[in-house]
Amino acid sequence: MTISDDLVSQTEQCLKNIKDTLEKADASLANVVRVTYILPNADDFKQCWPVLKKYFGDIRPAATMINAGLADNKMKIEIEVTALKP
Template sequence: MTKKLINSGSVFEEQIGYSRAVVQDNWVFVSGTTGYNYETMTISEDIIEQTEQCFINIKNTLEKAGASLSDIVRVTYILSKASNFECCWPVLKKYLGSVKPAATMLSAGLANKKMKIEIEVTALKNR
C-alpha cells in the first residue's frame, strides 16, 4: 500500500499545498485541473481551448501515474457558468466518449476569474 504524490509543476500546487494527483495502490485521484498550460502558466480566454488543455494536463498526469484516460472511472466537471457546458461536449466526447465514466457537472465560482472550467477525475489502473 504505497502512496505516490504527483506534481505537474504548477505554481498553484506549491502555493496552496496540494498534489496534482495521488496514487494509492491502483487508484489515481487527480485534483481539479484547469486549462492552464503549466509550462507557460498561461490560460486561453476560450472555454473550448481551456477544456482541451484540461485534458492534456490530465492525460500527462495519468501517464506519470502509470495510467491512461481509458482508466478513468469518474469525472466531475466544474464550470463557472452552467450555460457554457454544452459547447464543451465535443471536447468531452473526444477524450472520454469511448470511456464513458460516471460523471457530474457542477456550476460554481472558480479560484480565478480567468478559469472557466475545472475537471477532476478518478482512475482505476488496469493490471
C-alpha cells in the same frame, strides 16, 4: 503560465494535463471511472462536448457537472477525475 480566454481551449488543456498526468502514473484515460466538471456558467457546458468526446470517446465514466465559482475569474472550467489502475 498563461490561460486562454476560450472555454473550449481551456477544456482541451485540462484534458491534456489529465492525460499526461495519468500516463506518468502508468494509467490512461481508459482508467477514468469518475469525472467532475466545474463551471461558473452551467449553460456553457454544451460547448465542451466536442472536446470531451475527443478525449473520452467510448469511455463512459460516471460524471457530474457542478455550477460554482472557481479560484480565478479567468478560469472557465475545472475538471477532476478518479482513475483506477488495473
